[in-house]
Amino acid sequence: MQSYVAFLRAINLGPNRKFPKAEIVAATEAAGCTDVATHINTGNVRLTSPLRSRAELETALETAYLERAGFEVPTIAFTPAELLAVAEDALDLSGARSDLERHYLYLLKDEPDPEKVAAVEGRSDEVNTVVVRGRVAHVLLGPGYAAGNVDLYKVEKALGVVATNRNLNVVTTLARKWCS
Incomplete structure (x- = not known):
């Protein structure tokens, strides 16, 4: 399992791109991640994933976020x-x-x-x-x-x-x- 810090782009900026912390956590867990935590409501997420590739993780999260939020959420991940x-x-x-x-x-x-x-x-x-x-x-x-x-x-x-x-x-x- 690999830990990551993911940064979500362009959420909670206006009335049509709301993605509350609880929804982010649920979507991140739906993507197969564990140990999920958020910091302030601007799209900062700590997680652990079985995916070893950053690109695979970003794709999995973006798919889960689109499904949960109803809009695309570009995601940029870094290891700790x-x-x-x-x-x-x-x-x-x-x-x-x-x-x-x-x-x-x-x-x-x-x-x-x-x-x-x-x-x-x-x-x-x-x-x-x-x-x-x-x-x-x-x-x-x-x-x-x-x-x-x-x-x-x-x-x-x-x-x-x-x-x-x-x-x-x-x-x-x-x-x-x-x-x-």
Whole structure:
């Protein structure tokens, strides 16, 4: 059995995409998972699965979520070791920026094409920075970030992969809570 932390994309954003925690747990268990827990109602799920492949797990969860919620729920999974490494890297990046106002992490289903990574990272300026490492894009926003070259909402589209974002606090909290 393998443990995972799964991140659900685009749930509980409006009246038509409601997916309460209890329903997420029930659907996750219906997909054959055990030891299911959620953290806040934004689609953060810890689970244990007999599936050894991340892709198989994501497909099984997406199928169960579609059946239960009635809409597609893209799902991005990390092992606890992977998420712990992501959190540690994020803290290092944040710690290197004394002027940092916001730090968002786009958690990516797949590694993006290197040319797309270069283009997105190339939008960085003296205030805002995008750093892509594997299946994570760190968006580091400094003072006056709204006026910079980095558009938080265009990062996922520019990378061309399915993603969901979380802030630094959520990622580090989950790493402490579920991965230590």
